[in-house]
Amino acid sequence: MSSKKILITGANGQLGSALNLILGQYPSLYELINTGHQELDITDKDRVEEYIAKTLPHFVINCAAYTAVDKAESEIDIATAINVEGVRNLARAANLHKLPIIHISTDFVFDGKTSIPLVEDSFCNPINVYGSSKYKGEQAAQAENSKHFIIRTSWLYSSVGHNFLKSITKLATERSTLSIVFDQIGTPTFANDLALAVKKIIDSELAAYGVYHFSNEGVASWYDFAKELIDIQGINCEIVPIVSSEYHTPAKRPAYSVLNKSKIKATFQIEIPYWKDSLRACILEMNSVE
Ligand SMILES: NC(=O)c1ccc[n+]([C@@H]2O[C@H](COP(=O)([O-])OP(=O)(O)OC[C@H]3O[C@@H](n4cnc5c(N)ncnc54)[C@H](OP(=O)(O)O)[C@@H]3O)[C@@H](O)[C@H]2O)c1
Numbered sequence: 001m002s003s004k005k006i007l008i009t010g011a012n013g014q015l016g017s018a019l020n021l022i023l024g025q026y027p028s029l030y031e032l033i034n035t036g037h038q039e040l041d042i043t044d045k046d047r048v049e050e051y052i053a054k055t056l057p058h059f060v061i062n063c064a065a066y067t068a069v070d071k072a073e074s075e076i077d078i079a080t081a082i083n084v085e086g087v088r089n090l091a092r093a094a095n096l097h098k099l100p101i102i103h104i105s106t107d108f109v110f111d112g113k114t115s116i117p118l119v120e121d122s123f124c125n126p127i128n129v130y131g132s133s134k135y136k137g138e139q140a141a142q143a144e145n146s147k148h149f150i151i152r153t154s155w156l157y158s159s160v161g162h163n164f165l166k167s168i169t170k171l172a173t174e175r176s177t178l179s180i181v182f183d184q185i186g187t188p189t190f191a192n193d194l195a196l197a198v199k200k201i202i203d204s205e206l207a208a209y210g211v212y213h214f215s216n217e218g219v220a221s222w223y224d225f226a227k228e229l230i231d232i233q234g235i236n237c238e239i240v241p242i243v244s245s246e247y248h249t250p251a252k253r254p255a256y257s258v259l260n261k262s263k264i265k266a267t268f269q270i271e272i273p274y275w276k277d278s279l280r281a282c283i284l285e286m287n288s289v290e
Contacts, residue, residue, distance in 0.1 A: 004202065005031045007057035010064030012036045014158040015104060018191035019061065022199055033057060042086030052093040059202055060094045061102045062087060072130040073250040083133035084140055091144035100147035102198060107154035107186060109135040112254025119260045120211040128251035149201055150211045154257055158191035159286035165229055172230045172237035182223035182241035186257045187215035190278035200268040208267050213259035216275035228276055232283050
């Protein structure tokens with residue numbers, strides 16, 4: 001069996017690194033073409049076209065994104081260039097060669113005004129600049145390339161990069177108390193589990209293009225997430241629950257963004273771990289590389 005050539009953009013980020021860890025275990029199955037910002041700036045339309053024409057991968061996986069949710073409120077142009085035009089460039093260039101694109105989106109396309117787990121065609125109504133740019137990016141991918149898999153995920157964390165797990169772990173070792181919001185409800189997602197789901201999509205060879213939701217199983221508030229991660233690590237810090245109005249951030253966040261994952265599970269035969277089990281696995285991984 002010949003190997004599949006996979007072009008990964010944003011390869012140094014959380015998901016890009018997780019894909020390398022997961023797919024990299026099978027060098028005879030996948031030939032990974034890893035590109036960071038330096039090698040392939042997705043906002044450079046000509047470079048993107050030239051790069052895809054030169055490499056002709058079986059799949060383009062777009063892990064590149066502008067992910068600074070609060071900063072995006074004052075950097076609309078940069079967020080748009082990367083999360084909308086960058087996605088358009090990739091989707092269009094892939095389409096020129098009839099190649100599929102796997103693009104990652106977010107639970108922040110929703111406004112959080114429901115209390116029922118969100119399905120793929122639930123009403124999108126982003127309430128911050130980042131969410132709006134990601135929603136427009138989805139639309140660009142859909143318009144430019146019918147062979148798209150758009151995976152919306154939530155609260156992504158991994159053992160590398162910047163994320164809630166890393167920042168709370170650091171702060172909790174420096175302080176005796178931490179106040180964390182308990183009125184934003186969602187589900188944490190371990191990047192390795194999302195990478196495994198992407199692998200399932202690639203391996204399936206199904207042309208089941210469309211939008212999918214993926215997170216770990218279960219439901220949590222940020223307070224629950226923080227409490228669990230310090231308990232697992234045995235850190236002595238009191239986590240105090242507060243409401244969002246007591247913690248001001250430039251960007252508003254949806255109050256409820258739990259994703260319903262029935263479609264991705266049924267289509268690609270995916271079993272998803274419970275968020276607390278995956279958090280434990282990530283912390284083990286984090287401690288083993290330190
Ligand atoms: N993090 C979350 O909580 C979360 C939640 C839901 C959905 N998502 C989505 O999941 C996906 C993966 O997120 P992540 O957490 O892995 O992101 P990440 O760790 O922030 O990595 C994003 C990567 O994109 C690269 N990048 C930025 N601008 C670029 C450009 N113009 N051209 C090429 N590369 C560029 C960055 O490289 P440089 O550092 O070199 O700029 C970085 O390595 C994204 O689509 C994100 O929107 C994330």
